[in-house]
Amino acid sequence: MIMHKLDKTDLRILSALIENSRTTYAALARETNLTIPSIKTRIEKYIKSGLIEKFTIILDENMIMQGTSMTFLLKVKPAELDRIAKELFESPYIANMSVTSGHYNLIIVTHNMRDMDKLEFIKKINTLPGDSILELVSSINLETFMCKPISLPSAPINLFIRCDYCHREFSGELFSKAILGRKRYFCSPVCQDKYEDRAKKYIKGELFNKPEEEKQMDEDKKK
Numbered sequence: 001m002i003m004h005k006l007d008k009t010d011l012r013i014l015s016a017l018i019e020n021s022r023t024t025y026a027a028l029a030r031e032t033n034l035t036i037p038s039i040k041t042r043i044e045k046y047i048k049s050g051l052i053e054k055f056t057i058i059l060d061e062n063m064i065m066q067g068t069s070m071t072f073l074l075k076v077k078p079a080e081l082d083r084i085a086k087e088l089f090e091s092p093y094i095a096n097m098s099v100t101s102g103h104y105n106l107i108i109v110t111h112n113m114r115d116m117d118k119l120e121f122i123k124k125i126n127t128l129p130g131d132s133i134l135e136l137v138s139s140i141n142l143e144t145f146m147c148k149p150i151s152l153p154s155a156p157i158n159l160f161i162r163c164d165y166c167h168r169e170f171s172g173e174l175f176s177k178a179i180l181g182r183k184r185y186f187c188s189p190v191c192q193d194k195y196e197d198r199a200k201k202y203i204k205g206e207l208f209n210k211p212e213e214e215k216q217m218d219e220d221k222k223k
């Protein structure tokens with residue numbers, strides 16, 4: 001059960017779920033003229049393929065957190081960027097973070113913060129080890145517009161799937177096999193062979209890390 005494409009019916013179901021993830025199978029079935037079991041099957045397919053990451057809720061932040069949100073523009077030493085971004089992202093104040101091109105290379109938008117939280121957060125940034133923050137600009141957000149959910153096209157679309165071996169995104173022919181307890185997707189038989197090879201070595205104990213962890217380590221080394 002591999003997903004390659006989203007047809008018009010998929011897009012209608014997904015749009016309805018984006019609007020309200022608690023909508024019922026019956027309501028979706030009525031809207032799409034499908035049966036309830038086939039709605040269920042489709043939704044399971046979205047989850048299994050990783051297209052739906054999770055079902056969540058949106059809270060009114062203002063009812064829980066006092067104060068105002070802030071935007072920070074940071075210029076971080078390039079060699080330290082990855083480490084700093086990961087460290088700062090641990091902070092519960094962060095709503096959104098992007099590594100960017102240009103003069104500033106890290107942009108942070110926070111949740112609502114009280115004045116004392118702001119001081120604490122700025123102090124945390126300024127006391128990061130290694131003089132890694134070269135510049136810091138901050139401003140208080142006056143009005144925040146909520147993050148808009150993705151809007152789906154009405155015409156069928158191809159899905160991008162990531163190869164478990166080379167991590168390349170692709171939408172062409174797909175090769176899949178259950179390896180190491182999970183279904184894996186590959187862009188080519190070559191990638192599948194290489195992955196299986198590594199998996200065999202991992203099972204025999206010749207390789208310490210699972211194939212996907214190895215690939216990740218190679219990429220980390222390159223950085």
Ligand SMILES: [Zn+2]
Nearest residue numbers: 163166187191
């Ligand atoms: Zn590949």
